[in-house]
Amino acid sequence: MTDAEGSRCTSETDMIIHVDCASHVYADGSVGLHEMCFFVRRGEVVVVCGANGSGKSTLIEHLNGGLVPEEGRIEVHGETVDERRRHELWKTVGVVFQDADSQLFAPTVLEDVAFGPLNLGLSPDEARKVACRALEAVDAVRLIEKIPAYMSGGEKRLAAIAGILAMQPEVIALDEPTSDLDPAHAARIESLVRELRERGEFGIVLSTHDLDLASRIADRVVILRDGSVIAEGLPRDVFYDRALLERSGLVEPCVVRIWRAVRGDGEGAMDPRPITEEELVEALKTGLNHRCRRDLEGGAD
Numbered sequence: 001m002t003d004a005e006g007s008r009c010t011s012e013t014d015m016i017i018h019v020d021c022a023s024h025v026y027a028d029g030s031v032g033l034h035e036m037c038f039f040v041r042r043g044e045v046v047v048v049c050g051a052n053g054s055g056k057s058t059l060i061e062h063l064n065g066g067l068v069p070e071e072g073r074i075e076v077h078g079e080t081v082d083e084r085r086r087h088e089l090w091k092t093v094g095v096v097f098q099d100a101d102s103q104l105f106a107p108t109v110l111e112d113v114a115f116g117p118l119n120l121g122l123s124p125d126e127a128r129k130v131a132c133r134a135l136e137a138v139d140a141v142r143l144i145e146k147i148p149a150y151m152s153g154g155e156k157r158l159a160a161i162a163g164i165l166a167m168q169p170e171v172i173a174l175d176e177p178t179s180d181l182d183p184a185h186a187a188r189i190e191s192l193v194r195e196l197r198e199r200g201e202f203g204i205v206l207s208t209h210d211l212d213l214a215s216r217i218a219d220r221v222v223i224l225r226d227g228s229v230i231a232e233g234l235p236r237d238v239f240y241d242r243a244l245l246e247r248s249g250l251v252e253p254c255v256v257r258i259w260r261a262v263r264g265d266g267e268g269a270m271d272p273r274p275i276t277e278e279e280l281v282e283a284l285k286t287g288l289n290h291r292c293r294r295d296l297e298g299g300a301d
Contacts (some may be wrong), residue, residue, distance in 0.1 A: 051249030152183025
């Protein structure tokens with residue numbers, strides 16, 4: 001795990017987008033970002049975690065040019081984003097906002113999903129075909145003629161993701177995508193993120209304060225506090241650092257809490273540090289088998 005407090009960004013040859021020590025202050029004086037260093041690589045899921053007000057949404061708005069850093073810079077494939085390129089960042093980074101209602105505006109889902117391809121220069125027929133394929137990819141073809149205003153929150157989120165997929169960006173950023181959904185739709189969004197990662201075509205950024213979700217899907221975790229990155233690394237490294245999480249206003253994932261209760265806090269007690277439910281079950285089985293063997297060997301003596 002990297003403790004990122006006070007650090008500077010390092011170069012990455014395979015990154016798509018690079019936020020290089022960016023700072024942003026809102027009109028009321030509140031700090032949105034402070035020397036933010038962040039990058040996204042193709043084929044990975046980066047989960048950005050932090051308490052409310054830590055800078056998660058502000059970071060995502062910088063990724064597609066919605067906000068501009070007052071200091072620092074944004075780079076795409078190593079080239080600094082200037083004012084002209086900023087207005088085209090939406091072609092590289094597609095954002096699924098937390099409030100899906102702010103993203104869906106056309107009379108029907110099909111028209112909404114086809115809007116982006118039309119703006120990319122596709123003909124109406126081509127745009128509709130691309131929109132249909134995107135809806136099929138998120139298993140939402142049934143919504144094709146629906147009116148967004150009358151759909152559930154989960155259906156709106158799927159339609160919004162389809163609208164981003166239809167534009168074929170290199171990075172897909174999802175801002176708190178499961179925060180207001182019922183368990184079934186939240187599970188579908190999580191499954192969809194996994195499917196998109198397996199395709200290997202995108203870099204995926206997902207912001208959340210749900211560390212249970214993060215532990216299941218993240219390749220890399222970035223922890224924010226007060227608009228800065230204070231740590232990043234593998235989920236099993238970051239989420240077993242209790243002091244770091246407490247400092248960040250976050251709660252350990254359920255799997256970590258259970259394993260800590262079982263093993264205690266002694267030196268080396270956390271190994272093998274399970275991070276998913278499957279890993280936890282396997283670790284518990286292994287521990288139980290070892291105990292049974294010791295008991296049998298002791299009885300034989």
